[in-house]
Amino acid sequence: MRESLRTITDSAAGQDRPKLRKAIEEIVEAGFAGAQLRVHDERGEWVGSAGVRKLGEPAKPPTNGRFRIGSTTKTFTATVVLRLVAEGTLGLDAPADDYLPEYGLDRRITVRMLLQHTSGVFNFVGEVYDDGTFAPGIPAIDKEWVDNQFHTYQDEELVRLALSKPARFAPGTDWSYSNTNYVLAKLLIEKATGHRYAEELRRLILRPLGLSGTTVPGASPEVPEPHAHGYYQYQDAGQWKTVDATRQNPSVLSAAGDLISTTEDLHTFFSALMSGKLLPAPLLAEMRTPHPQSGDYRYGLGLFVEETDRGGTILHHNGGLWGWAALMYGTPDGGRTLTGSLTFGDAELDLAAMAGALEQAKRRLVKEVFCGGRAGSADGAADPTQPTG
Known part of the structure; x- marks a missing residue:
């Protein structure tokens, strides 16, 4: 019954918000398999979807569907840390080493630096340096990732790999x-509270x-x-291949990108x-205060x-990962929100093209x-949320 009501709401709302309907249809035309979107603003709530739930089948994505949120997880993790700061359990400017002495972290790295990505710690999925060189980490792209799609990673394993660089x-x-910052944030949550990250997330949010x-x-x-x-x-071997990435082991990202949610929950x-x-x-x-060194990313x-x-x-904090x-x-007042999920399909797009298509999709919707549909508004810098976070 709930899904049938969602379908009715979608259909009725689509007549009232044709520009939103057109935007998600254009996203699918750009090469995505499907899209679901929820908007809350002064006109009320609008929900809709376009494309297909599964390749080869006609059904649209469910508007109340669950999806992997990738690096949007980081906002949840940061909120848990800040709630613990408010409770006095963690010190925002305390050395992270105070809570995690077993890792031998640089004593200058504070809890704050983990949350704002100013620790300097290597990103365990690999680093692209200013001169264009790439330092690999765990298997994160192409056939290497596919071969490890169901591998279980331990948090300690990810952190120690990063600290070895x-x-x-x-x-x-x-x-x-750096995704490593947020795996470290998870570990210090667990060390400081004596509870699992999932328990604290449930308790506080x-x-x-x-x-x-x-x-x-x-x-x-x-x-x-x-x-x-x-x-x-x-x-x-020079041939394009497609794998269904719906089922994958998300331990590769841990608290940097493993959560599953819905558009309604993200709005709330x-x-x-x-x-x-x-x-x-x-x-x-x-x-909400950008670090000066984050530049255009703010x-x-x-x-x-x-x-x-x-x-x-x-x-905002968007997220992207495999598929x-x-x-x-x-x-800032929470009165207007846009939450959504996009699923990649079988369009033959390399990483650069995929990131470009995603950026165009975000710009259309934002x-x-x-911005009232005005071109050139609020495009901003692209999130560095690649298919691995």
């Missing part, structure tokens, strides 16, 4: 997006907000029903966070901060929801 820079002197569609999968490859299917395209979470229901005002202000503590050409501000992309945007 040279730091990108001295702590606090620069900015570089999921239960208070009633986010029943959000789960921490651990090493389980399953996505709870209902859900669409995401696909990964790669080249092997982000609206509550932005409106001050989860954090004290001083800590929310810290979260990254705070688990959040990107973007200025529109109409003088407004939007905050999936997630969208989470909102205004322009329509936050």
